[in-house]
Amino acid sequence: MTTSDATVELIDRELSADLAAAALALARRFQAGATLWVVSPQWEPHAHHVAVEFVHPVIMGKRALPSVSLVEPDPVAQCRVATRPGDVVLAVASADQPQVRDIMRRAPAWGADTIWIGSGPRPGPGAATHILWVDSDDPMIPATGRFVLMYHLLWELTHVCFEHPGLLQAPAEAGADCADDACVTCSDEGRLAEVVLVSSNPIDGVLVRTATGEERVDITIVGDVEAGDLLLVHGGAAITRIDPREEVPR
Incomplete structure (x- = not known):
């Protein structure tokens, strides 16, 4: 996807693949009863915007998806209390935002998947379950609409997944076929x-x-x-x- 004058590629091939994978995983989590918790300590309006999008059906008659923005001063404590196994935490933040880094580190202990949207220097491999990143050092990226485009696409693609019920069956968890008490x-x-x-x-x-x-x-x-x-x-x-x-x- 590019701008009208084709000078800036907004969503490149790699990011497109990351968005598709994140949307499928998120749809599977929602299908299993998850809530999406959204944080953005640097840019609070993004947290509100993401939550509002997901609780509104993409078109009339489609399902609303449970999503809540967490905007108190200590988002780590908020996520700890709110998150339950099977939920998803989505953050819109730079890679060096300390509270978001801490949330991403702790989320596996809470049983939660994570999605990290940002730009500039990327988080390290494995820093989140899904990383949706704009590889640009432009400090204005968070205010240009590219983040909004990413989470709008994530929202819409998640609904697309619901149109294909066969996709919503998550792969068997590792160890699910173990029959003995000790594997x-x-x-x-x-x-x-x-x-x-x-x-x-x-x-x-x-x-x-x-x-x-x-x-x-x-x-x-x-x-x-x-x-x-x-x-x-x-x-x-x-x-x-x-x-x-x-x-x-x-």
Whole structure:
């Protein structure tokens, strides 16, 4: 897609493919009962705009999709409270926005997919489930309408997916076919967990939140932890603490 004078390519081939993949994944999440939570600490109007688009059917008679903008001063805390397994968090922000970076790191522990819309230097690989990015250093990009174009296309393509019910069946989750109580492949996987509550008795371990819910884990290996710390959990024990500067596994 280009402007009328064909001097600027607004949506290139790579971004088109990213938009299509994000729309399909989002449609599948909505079909399964997800809510879309939208944050944009730098540009609050974008958060409101995205939420408004999704709660309005793309054409009369089509479904409204649950979407809420989160615009309080601490969007990380808001997302933590609001997000449930299966939801999606969408952020419109630059790659260096600290609150959005923190949300993206924690979302896997909340069981949420993430979509990150922005421009300029890109987030690192795996920083979000889907990255929709304008590769331009122009600081005016967020105000030119290109972000609006991206999330309008995301909204419309999501509705297009609903026109093809066969697409809405998500691929089987890894390990879904495991019939035994303990699967060698699944048991080798470390899971991201966010510390919820630290007990005064170390023997009790700590309460953590993972994509499948809350559970208690042993922290003998990692030592003292605090609420909000991110851990990798394996076999009921925390095996490492994730540094705030590290990317998290997805």
